[in-house]
Amino acid sequence: MELLGEYTSMKKALISIAFGLTASLLATGASAQATLNSVKQKGFLTCGSNTGLAGFGLPDAQGNWTGLDVDLCRAIAAAIFDDPSKVRYIPLAAKDRFTALQSGEVDVLSRNSTMTMSRDTQLGLDFPAINYFDGQGFMVRKKLGVSSAKELNGASICTQQGTTTELNLADYFRANNMKYEVVAFATSDETFKAYDAGRCDAFTTDASGLYAERLRASAPDDHIVLPEIISKEPLGPAVRHGDNQWGDIVRWAHNAMLNAEELGVTKANVDQMKGSDNPEIKRLLGTEGKFGEAVGLTNDWAYRIIKHVGNYAEVFEKNVGEGSKLKIKRGQNALWTKGGLQYGMPIR
């Protein structure tokens, strides 16, 4: 009897596994919509971040994630939960990042990813905003005596695989009729280590990344960044195609930070600004209109972002600008009013 009992319970378990499997296979399709609901239900946002890129996504000495891309995730969490710490970061290598987003492992990918047409149309992704305009450059050792990328004929070049960088590199050398040897690694860490160890003559990635990685070199001053920028790299967050409400939240989180900068609303003065008579500020901070409710948030969604995270200028300076080790100039990332490309869409 004992044996029989075991046998039937095993059979029951098998049947439930079989049904569970079928159910889960059938169910995966349904979660394409309503990312917001699932995030609210979980109680936190899962954010695909860089495995470690200073200024963009990197855990600090205390293990807290910091960076420009990280702050976008914190802004989204602040808008939803009024708490920027309700984010779980999943560090992703370049080659794994889109699969992680497609499969639902992360809610949003905020990991200096270039928006391209094929990624937008064939990978089932959407890029709701561009939070950093960048371009690809090269870094070499000073002692090579190279002062232009055009002199790199015959060089070995370390790059990270699965990136637009890898493709631009091939294009650039082909267009300039030069030869090179590519050495591609899976993670940015491995790529830079190999370059630093002398495996390659040059290291290539987005210009912002070059400055960030140079800090990690065994002797940062031995390396120079060449002046050529060989590509357009509009970097921004990505979400799954098809959940428009979720895409809207990510898009407007970025735009709220831009508008706050333009209107002079900062982390420090946001409470005071709530009493402003300026209708644009009133709409931004939710004292007028019901813009937050329209995307499934509360009306003070942008107030929460600015209160907890800050406006775009604050986030930029803290992570990659003068307040950071990278000391990157605003350049293309200045507001449109100051000759840059960052243009906050009107909230109205």
Next chain:
Amino acid sequence: MQTVVSQTSPPKKSILYDPKVRGVFYQVLLVAIVGYLFWIAATNAIENLQRAKIASGFGFLNNTAGFDISQTLIQFSAAGSDYGDAFVVGLLNTLIVSAIGIFFTTILGFLIGIARLSRNWMVAKVAMVYVETLRNIPLLVQLLFWYIAVLGPLPQPRNSIEMGAGFFLNSRGLFMARPVYTADAWAIPAALVIGLVGSFIYRRWAKAQQERTGRQSPVGLVTLGLVLGLPILTWIVLAIMGANPISFELPRKGTFNLTGGMQILPEFVALLLGLTTYTAAFIAEVVRAGILAVSKGQTEAAGSLGLKPGQTLRLVVIPQAMRVIIPPLTSQYLNLTKNSSLAVAIGYPDLVQVFMGTVLNQTGQAIEVVVITMGVYLTISLVTSALMNIYNRRVAIVER
């Protein structure tokens, strides 16, 4: 007695209670359920991909690749090749490192396995330390050790180590002279084929003669002479006649690196070293077990027949030990092949690195790419396994 009678003529039972029919029914049912689950999974995946606007299908293999690969055994360029070519490049890179790795690891493994049984205390202990160290450290760590600690400190190309005979060593790899063939070069492989055929015929003749008369012939020397000597002789003769079939292009110093000649990438060397030394530790244990499985009486019997220790090992012990060695040796070969996918950590462009790395990411077609890659490894393993099984059947003991 009653029961015996009733057994010889059982009453007609319903087909429903026939255990055979029931068995078949349950098995068919199981296959149907499993098949149905796979079908559901496949159609569901396709449907979801379409709904999420993710491209699907295998058409991407014909799209232009757009990226370059460091080691390509076939012609490959970013503009002129497609993802299918990139797949072939990755596959060939996996196969070549596995094949060369299996070759060297077999030799090294046998040597160490035999050394562990040596009566020389020092030799046996060194072999033991080798085995215990290498098989107890994760392979990934060993690969990184070879790549970063051993090959990392090599000098920059401008200070290449000249090793003579056209060999140079630097942080970009090992450089050597590249043979350039002329129109007359066909004579050398032709001579090699003649040498191979000749040595095969000679071996058969030598075996027949030994069985007939008991006289032994210098088979090894003659084979070596035919296989190696004949092509070299052809080369020399052609060179004397003024039609040098092969010339060598030496590597020269360029702006950044040596140009010309042949280059073996440090990634390849590190992977080969790591796989070979690691797997050899396991093979050594397999060989030791195999030799110990041959009873001592066999060695004593061979000795009493007047065979020398070397002959005893070669003619009596190893052939019997092979029966024990082959099946686990096959697993080690399969392990080596599968472990070659760790190349991804040190930037060697094997199948996983190129296809599941770059191609998967550029196309975003994870399901197709992963399915193809799994299929490839499965096929390689099954083919290796099948070949080893054929060999095993040949060396297995023949019961008389």
